Amino acid sequence: MxxxxxxxxxxxxxxxxxxxxxxxxxxxxxxxxxxxxxxxxxxxxxxxxxxxxxxxxxxxxxxxxxxxxxxxxxxxxxxxxxxxxxxxxxxxxxxxxxxxxxxxxxxxxxxKNYLVLRADQAEKIHSANELLNSNLRFGVVRSFHHGSAQDAWVEKLRQENRVSESVDAKTTFLKLKTGLIDAMFSQPLVYRKYLDDLDMTGMAVALDLTPDEPELxxxxxxxxxxxxxxxxxxxxxxxxxxxxxxxxxxxxxxxxxxxxxxxxxxx
The missing domain is CATH 3.40.190.10 (Periplasmic binding protein-like II)
Structure with missing residues (x-):
């Protein structure tokens, strides 16, 4: 149909x-x-x-x-x-x-968005609950929407003053590189380019925290x-x-x- x-x-x-x-x-x-x-x-x-x-x-x-x-x-x-x-x-x-x-x-x-996480924090986070219950700092691009579940998580983190906003994705990846944030949401065709352009190969890992959600x-x-x-x-x-x-x-x-x-x- x-x-x-x-x-x-x-x-x-x-x-x-x-x-x-x-x-x-x-x-x-x-x-x-x-x-x-x-x-x-x-x-x-x-x-x-x-x-x-x-x-x-x-x-x-x-x-x-x-x-x-x-x-x-x-x-x-x-x-x-x-x-x-x-x-x-x-x-x-x-x-x-x-x-x-x-x-x-x-x-x-x-x-769909994946959690892009600093490699030195990867062993701590395997699920959304572990992310929410951690003290990790999160980065977002101002005005971005990520999907219903992920936006709800971001809002919870925002209420705990754990969210850093940036004007664009590249700035957010630079914050990840320098340790100003620990994690962010991004899509494969986005994070692969920035991790390569910013010489971040091996510095971050990508996790699918919403495996049952379709592509948006x-x-x-x-x-x-x-x-x-x-x-x-x-x-x-x-x-x-x-x-x-x-x-x-x-x-x-x-x-x-x-x-x-x-x-x-x-x-």
């Missing part, structure tokens, strides 16, 4: 997109903001943007024919600017009840102040095309293995 429903959405969206003479682009460039986050978005030696999110955004621009204006911002700022209407889009966002008040969401990849959908996010529901559905149609014609798979395979690609596509 789930597959049939998805295929039905695909066919409806495909007819909507291809049946028109041209994609209904806004009358000004689409303002889309990235945030630096592992293999999702990073800058190379020439300071050019790369990563899964950049490739997805480039493909959306190509398929729609719309002009885009890209920027890179802190994650907390992005959510505020989407709510105010200053931004039109962002990428790899997690849907929450409060965010649905001002944005539309379309999934295009799925990931990450979405293309459209501001409701910029797009109507019908317009958001047209962008959703482009994303569905990218999934079912294999384009998303091709993008993911540029950065991760086939096994990890299957996980990213499990939304």
């Amino acid at each position: 789930k597959i049939a429903h998805a295929l039905g959405l695909l066919l409806a969206s495909f007819a909507l997109v291809t049946g028109a003479k041209a994609f209904p682009c806004p009358n000004k460039p689409v303002r889309l903001a990235f945030y630096q986050y592992g293999l999702l978005y990073f800058e190379n030696a020439s300071h050019a943007g790369q990563g899964i999110d950049k490739d997805v955004a480039d493909e959306l621009a190509r398929r729609s024919g719309c002009k885009f204006q890209f920027s890179v911002q802190a994650r907390a700022r992005i959510w505020k600017d989407l709510e105010s209407g200053w931004l039109d889009m962002t990428v790899s966002g997690i849907e929450t009840p409060d965010r649905t008040q001002f944005a539309w969401f379309t999934p295009y990849l799925a990931m 959908p990450h979405n293309l996010v459209l501001a409701k102040k910029s797009f109507s529901e019908a317009e958001a559905s047209q962008w959703r149609g482009l994303v569905l095309e990218m999934r079912y014609d294999g384009t998303l798979r091709q993008i993911f395979r540029r950065y991760v293995s086939e096994r990890e690609t299957e996980r990213l596509l499990s939304f």
Whole structure:
């Protein structure tokens, strides 16, 4: 039933997109903001943007024919600017009840968070209870959501003044490296890049504290102040095309293995 429903959405969206003479682009460039986050978005030696999110955004621009204006911002700022209407889009966002008040969401990849823990503390922590009952200091990126169970744990740690906030993931990993924090949540395609970039190989281990939880959908996010529901559905149609014609798979395979690609596509 789930597959049939998805295929039905695909066919409806495909007819909507291809049946028109041209994609209904806004009358000004689409303002889309990235945030630096592992293999999702990073800058190379020439300071050019790369990563899964950049490739997805480039493909959306190509398929729609719309002009885009890209920027890179802190994650907390992005959510505020989407709510105010200053931004039109962002990428790899997690849907929450409060965010649905001002944005539309379309999934295009799925990931789950693992506990990334300093190796010298690893023998102490094997479960969520051991984490919560320890005195370890925890790091988070401001405005990040990690999933229902993990967010509840973070809130408990926050009440105990054991949480250190940072503006981005790289800063949080630097705190882990220097011992300012002992642990954090992160996804494989994120923590692998930062552990390598920051020469932290062997300094941290990753644990799955929620083995029964599925991968969490990450979405293309459209501001409701910029797009109507019908317009958001047209962008959703482009994303569905990218999934079912294999384009998303091709993008993911540029950065991760086939096994990890299957996980990213499990939304």
